[in-house]
Amino acid sequence: MSLQYKPLSLVALATTAVLYGCGGDDSIEKTYVYDDTTKTGLWCPSPQIVQTVDADYHPLSAAEQAALKAAAMARDGAAFDEAAFNAYTYDYAGINLFEVLGLTLSEQARQATAKEEARAFKISQGQQDIFADEFDSWFDSWFASVPLTDYLGPSERLSKASRGNELSLTAANNSQEICYTPPAACPNYQIPDESGTFACITPLDNPLVDEQPAVSYMAPAGKAAIFYRSAQHIDNGDNTEVYKDLTIHAWNDPDCTSYQDESTTNWGQGKPSEGIDPIYGMYWTLDLLEAPDQCGNMIVYNKVSGAKRVSEADLRIPLANAGHLANLDKMSYLQDGIKVNNYDGKLYANQHPLLGAAAGGTKACGWGLELDGTGEVCVGQALAAQCPAGTIAVGEGQEEIASKCILQFDPAATTLYLRGGFNDWGTANQLSYANSKFRLNVSYGSHPESATPAEDGTVNYGFKVADANWSDATTFGAIKGGDTPGVGSEALLTAGNGVGQDMFVALKENTIYQYVLNATNPAAVTLKINEVPLAVFPVMSIDGEPVELEYSGAGQFSMRMSLAPDTYSISIADMDAGFAVGAGADATVTLNQPYPLVSGGSALSLTVTQQNEYDFILDLSAPDMPTLEVKPGKPLGNTAVFIRGSLNGWTAPASDEIVFDDASRSYSVIYGLEASDTAYQFKFASEDWSTVDMGYSAFDMSADADAIALTDVGGNIGIKVSKSSSYLFKLDFNTAKPVLKVTELPIYIRGGMNGWGEEHQLAFNATDADNTNEAGHTYVTGINLAADNVFFKVATADWSTVNLGAPTDDGLTVEVGQEVSLGATNGNLAIFPATAGEYNFSFDLVNKKLVVTGPN
Template structure:
């Protein structure tokens, strides 16, 4: 039940009541009157800004100033030993951290935040409506959105926002650091000295290990790690412990390793500084103020992180910026509770649009490495006029004089403010359009078939088959037009390291693709990918794995390796509900003790059956997960040959139209072995 109460100004701390059993008269929660501290104004002793309070049997009411008050959270903060957790948090399993407690009953139109975050009290907050909300990028680089007009995101629709930050000069006095992955040279004038270790020019702690001092005569001096002493070549005297300076002749220079700290001297090029920021509306309202998840990932250029809203929940984020650079912030709040932020450094501060004839413009999404793309653009046979521009941001590229014809599959060099382009499509199809601005002075446009590698077939080549040539047919990564993904399933042995790459069927073919050809995903439990000339993965389970290369919305494929559970599914085990039961999972069983990185396409396990019945071989999605849905053929069913004979390979049929396989053996343990190459299933008894 609930009550709706009109609260009068000037009155506070009303809402007294008791909870009791009407028949027995037993009181619950507290033997005294309890209070919900309602109040529209006045001295409300204890109140919840979210207007949600709780009583729960087994946890005492909050006792303040002689009054038993309702708790602000449905569970009382737990404690153990010296570790004590506050309201809305509870100890984790280790007893070492206080985590935001789970909330299962947020009101309609709201959702929980802070759940599972370290030292953050969880609570329910309202969802925000993107159709009625203007969002801004607010941080130290733009005065926290002052003025707001220059920090406004563009709403692209469906809760997707984008904002271009043009960052010019570092403010005077900024704390600068070396851009990661770069090197920088500091030239020393004649007569100047390099101070070691504590001087006015360079503090030795600001020089990372691996930095090299090159003297004018060609002598190379490498700075060691830990001691901050100079490692000198033979014949060069080392400075004594009390030496404070090292004299340099004209032309000497210091090459610093990546991530050097430039606090103690002027950084001229390739330097960056950090700022804190958030994504918020104009009023910093709780539902629309997003920050980082405490204990979560730190945003980085070229990456995507999860965000969370909530006052005191979302944390200030930090980002490092280079001078004279453009940054694209993409805020995805299609679902308020699952918002993400992607940050990329872009070659232009614009949203390039592709206009085909007089049709509505198509926005080219930023992918990576200075490229913008649109995938699966449907075109019928004919001749088209193409315009690439973003008038709102002063951007336009086009064809050079006398060279404005686009040929399918060939990159055409463009120029700024060039002419409209002409494209001839010979036959109907879907096409990918890639605008490459990595070299802003010489942009290119590529229109290609929607299949990333065209008619060329893609094979996995590696230690799985001893790098054999040519690759076996079963190692082809099949292409799915709907998902724009190449994939195949392979059984891998746990504990070993499997090296591989993607290539044509025979070495020397059109494809030979190593680590630089792809981005890598570790989402959804994907295995980490090692880079050492080839890909390497080290699985922890001996089972089936899916290798996939996704081009969905990307010009550069994203590689992911995940477990691909395959099951015996039917009425011959457990409750007979045909569910995906882990006890009926088929895995990879290595057999060669001398090979710690076996691989193959045969999946088998010893399983326990409950008696006669029917079954199929399938993944959790009946083929929708990893393509496994195998049964008997209609002809086998009609002829009564859809029955398993122990020890005899059974030919299976793939697809939703396949029929059930009959198992007419008594309950017991059997080995089910499925060969994904021959598509045969063999069942044997276990002695």
């Protein structure tokens, strides 16, 4: 792509020959090259370009026409209309014309050039070192797998042959010049270039200028301007909040050295804007060197959250005075919703305002990329199966990130550092290593004077975890499009320069932050960040066996382990941090009771009488008053416990087992109750009535506003309800004495018949008129349905406690009168009644079954 195409004036051309088929009168005036400046001898109206005839432009041969016909017949089958078939005009959508017609001479030459470019790219990724002696054979195989359209665009042969057929070209016309429209589909702010590669490039002149308002600011000599228009921009409105905290990062590198030093920025600090254009958004200016390169590096991002705009990949602005990066006024434009321009694998802002532009055109991906399932997004190519032993694939499936193979790192042989804006991206913060984990506590003091804290008082810093040399295998960052670790969260990371994204953390003054990089699986490293009360990594020793305590939040460190009935000796310390806590006068730890620890102190003693998993919780939320609490992991042990009472004849059916939720440390069961003036009675007990037997005195009753009143009925628990509905019984074990709470938990039929709302609640289905205290797990409601298709699910208001639909994501049609099994999937249920009327929906929550009957 040497120069952008711009049609010359007809006046400049001298007529010397004629070819037919290109002018308004079906003729074209042809000239020889005569102008040393323009080097052109033929004028063609845009988007046509001047081309020299060769075999590529000869009409289709008989063999080519036969091959096209065969491909069309194979695609269309019985629908193929042989009488209407014309090899030049037939619609070949979906047919790979490269396979049918092969490559033209031009395409073969471009393929050879592309192969050299791809080879150089893969070498720049370090793949020559990864594959070693096998690199050449691997590369040839890999290159052969790249779709030809990715680097050749659409096949030219049919388009060129059609032009040749129009002009009746033969070998006698070789070396003559003709006008030709290439088969390129470009956005309306781009045109095909004139080099014969038919790539889409930005024209020198703005093709949309007549439709666009004027830009309020033009860059003066020696400066470049960058505009960014947000999707939330309001034309001529107050956009202050839209662009709040946005900035740009600008830097020089060997490929793009264009900015004066004072215009380069530090990541996380950025550069103040010059203002907000009423139409084109926020803009920034950069001072250029006297002789800048053809490009400048930049990123638009939010300096508080770290979120990048327009693209997650690094961007460039075009600054050349000629060529496809020509930008004579040094103005560049970015806009949400319109993709940036991809030139030779690098992403560039547009040289013209994008207002009114469309982002259409044929989508092609760069080296190491492939189209995702939508056909619209380029993602890292699937590569893992090709990577040699001892290496892993990185970048797979990440948008605009070229995949590659890198060495799988050896945690035990690696020294890692926390490197970011808080330490000038240096190696001041080394992580310690033990048991496949890298750890570091950082005490963050006062913000630097140059920082501008956010409203919550924090300063945002970019960072990565890497070795001293930023090695490919040991430079860890966030996965593009995935989670990024923040304080209180954990995220999967990826290695690889150019693959792992900068992570961001918001730090507040005088706070301790704990970083734990887990390399138990070196191919799937995670990072967790926590705000901790003390700069310690406490280790608990149980009968001499060291066990790490992990930070679990709220100032607490914890772990869970299985213990047999016995008496155990316990000590807690972090020798590297000079931290140790233990027993005071009485060393006995009692289950479910926080034990006050003292600095130093002697060994603690714990006696357990049941085989169980136990949670050990070291509470340092008040650092000067630490405690240790030991709780059974499952408070009621491993024995099944049931709700038992008048609601089920005091039996213990499997359907009535209370279910433990580890995250909330609670047990629960859902039960349907009939409205009644007489109290139901119940307890929570094991089948043998001895391992567990919990009545009224075993609980504190919830005082929450939505809790139903519970009474003591001779040691049993009594409950009256005024509504035939479904009820949630919940036992909360987060306090020394468990709390019992019963609330109504309405279950609904939610779907198209009621706007997916909460109009049709399922009532408990009482069927025994002689039993006024009936209970169970079946619920019913009547719904008026039209004779029309409607989608629905069975769900609670929160769409989580109960959310049941089709057994699979593919959905399920419910036939009237036929019982169906439901599943917790994304698939909806559908029903299409033959006649309108009221239909009865009967739902069994235990067995997850539904039957619809009617109409009544």
